[in-house]
Amino acid sequence: MRVRDFSRPTTLNPDRLFGQVAQKLAVAIITGRVRAGEVLPNEDDLRSEISVSRTAYREAVKILTAKGLVEARPKSGTRAAPRERWNLLDPDVLSWHFEADPNEKFIRDLFELRRFVEPSAARLAAQRRTSADIARIEAAYRGMTEGAPYAEATIRADMAFHEAIFAAAQNAALQCLASAVIATLQWSLLLKTGDEVAYVESLPDHEHVLLAIIDRDGDLASARMAGLVIDSLNTTLASLGTHVATEAGKIAKIKHTK
Amino acid sequence: MRVRDFSRPTTLNPDRLFGQVAQKLAVAIITGRVRAGEVLPNEDDLRSEISVSRTAYREAVKILTAKGLVEARPKSGTRAAPRERWNLLDPDVLSWHFEADPNEKFIRDLFELRRFVEPSAARLAAQRRTSADIARIEAAYRGMTEGAPYAEATIRADMAFHEAIFAAAQNAALQCLASAVIATLQWSLLLKTGDEVAYVESLPDHEHVLLAIIDRDGDLASARMAGLVIDSLNTTLASLGTHVATEAGKIAKIKHTK
DNA sequence: ATCTGCGATAAAGTCATACGATAGAAGCGG
DNA sequence: CCGCTTCTATCGTATGACTTTATCGCAGAT
Incomplete structure (x- = not known):
């Protein structure tokens, strides 16, 4: 007997650490606090808000990359992507818009x-x-x-x-x-x-x-x-x-x- | 002067290691080689095809999670998601359909x-x-x-x-x-x-x-x-x-x- | 003076390892 | 046969080191 999980509309687990970081960064990008420039709050955020390891941070960034919110280039850094690239219809991206x-x-x-x-x-x-x-x-x-x-x-x-x-x-x-x-x-x-x-x-x-x-x-x-x-x-x-x-x-x- | 990058329609970098792993897993799921059951090829794939570290593998999984192809539950394992959950309109997911x-x-x-x-x-x-x-x-x-x-x-x-x-x-x-x-x-x-x-x-x-x-x-x-x-x-x-x-x-x- | 090319460099990417937590299975005892 | 305990597999997180890549700037050549 399959149990359908209605309690979790989004696939992204919010009570996991990387999920929280992803949401935090996503909201910062969507609200426009971080523009299409370089994502500065990475190291800052790591130290100030919650000290998370690079692992959790990187996985959060990977999620945002997959949804088009950021673009990571080897030398130039991880930047917030222009709005045209965002997958606006992605359930998570939409729910993040709710927060903004x-x-x-x-x-x-x-x-x-x-x-x-x-x-x-x-x-x-x-x-x-x-x-x-x-x-x-x-x-x-x-x-x-x-x-x-x-x-x-x-x-x-x-x-x-x-x-x-x-x-x-x-x-x-x-x-x-x-x-x-x-x-x-x-x-x-x-x-x-x-x-x-x-x-x-x-x-x-x-x-x-x-x-x-x-x-x-x-x-x-x-x-x-x-x-x-x-x-x-x-x-x-x-x-x-x-x-x-x-x-x-x-x-x-x-x-x-x- | 901004240079528009026409050569990369998808945001996911395919010549990066995690991108290759993600694509390999994605195609396996989309073609149906891996059903809605547990993702078996993880450790197998790690050893046989290309030996990648857990880091690269996990980041690939995170990408697939973000696109709804897999669901990782804290302890029970990482499973391929049913098709209804897939973000079929995601550019990467679509391009993976091309491969299949x-x-x-x-x-x-x-x-x-x-x-x-x-x-x-x-x-x-x-x-x-x-x-x-x-x-x-x-x-x-x-x-x-x-x-x-x-x-x-x-x-x-x-x-x-x-x-x-x-x-x-x-x-x-x-x-x-x-x-x-x-x-x-x-x-x-x-x-x-x-x-x-x-x-x-x-x-x-x-x-x-x-x-x-x-x-x-x-x-x-x-x-x-x-x-x-x-x-x-x-x-x-x-x-x-x-x-x-x-x-x-x-x-x-x-x-x-x- | 402008162009070319090479090296320094910074940031992402990759690897290896370790530990904690817990769901689910296996084993044990009643 | 059932319930409890233990055990193991697997995900999540943390850390440190090393590799790859691409940008920037300096030096040399044209």
Whole structure:
């Protein structure tokens, strides 16, 4: 009997030493504290923050290299890479963005991606879904309706809903984007916390998507999903505007409760 | 004056020891020689193939961990991860797929992704392009027309054409998919080598996309790009069928001339 | 004075070794 | 047959030494 490990969405082990160092460096790069210049905090950080051995530090750097955040050249040093090289859609890189400030432009970009990708995924799901897929999507939807609007279980159900649709699309490449979509979704849900009206109003939209998929109506599923994403973007931007306008610190607090 | 390094598409340095080990392990996992079970070839590989130290081996494993190919649990061992966890859109992971057999389903999946993403990118490019973007796309197109059909320079120009369109879309998240699209494109071009008719016929289609972007006509650019991708998929599948039908070894040979 | 080339040098890369921690297996006793 | 203890394999971390690579600067040649 295989036990699925839902408790660890990212592959990177955060309670391991190299993971902490990797995250620390990553956040420093993403926030822009370290530019595309040389990574200075290496030796400094080693001595000041936590004294880690070269082993742990190097493994952290290897992880960042693999995700495109840094480039190590033998003589010239280990530099932070320009943003174009980052694997922005990597789950870990996205989660590190959570730690940094939520950049509005980037949120817009992610939603734009959702807007292009999710309707297509819904269309494929409608065309290819099995009964098992339906059961999974339905279960997620039920989870969304049962819990309190922004309770942890409800948020999980929302994410599961979208993920299940990606899974039903039967496309491995597309599936990789699911993690990015989920992260975007989680982000927006955390920002929107409190706006119960928006959440409740989105429930029928979710159900309509589900029904279209059950009916194997690709066009309809696509259109309805597109509407869902656009609505989500609008309410998210509204919440973001509020947050930014009123008190920037609030966002940091929300992140903390994650 | 900055020198752009075109010779290294992947961030992972392949002439470094850890890079070689990483690639060797990655290919073993991707081809399926190592299943989702425990990674056995570690110590074996260490002794037989090339005797590398634990340092190099561990750093290779860290890279694979970062890309989702393996999961290292503190004491139970380092296992190959199930395919759902792989970051299939990571440039390195894609390039490792090149080394393995070209799986037809996966090629279809990638083309499907292109079909969803590239028209959208073309639309955004049409809406947001600057004159610099136009110059870049135009230069790439010229490069496609000037060289011989499947010459290296021509293939590069083709890839540059599509990449420039992504860049013009001004969306960082979307931009990350460019590498995946480029890899798919390169793959298909290598498969199609010899089919000069298909290439020449695709030139006007490329020009039409360019013109629509110049005209800032998003709908048209999107539609034309969609047509382009579909045509490309069809000719690629045709070539693939031929290759598979006649001689499988040919593909390996083509890959070698890369 | 500019260019060429070679050596000094700094940083990453590699190796060997050691120790700690613990999950999982093996062995032991009830 | 079951539960406890012990044992071992394997990952994580630390340390020191050596190798490789590429940059920089100086010296010599053109």
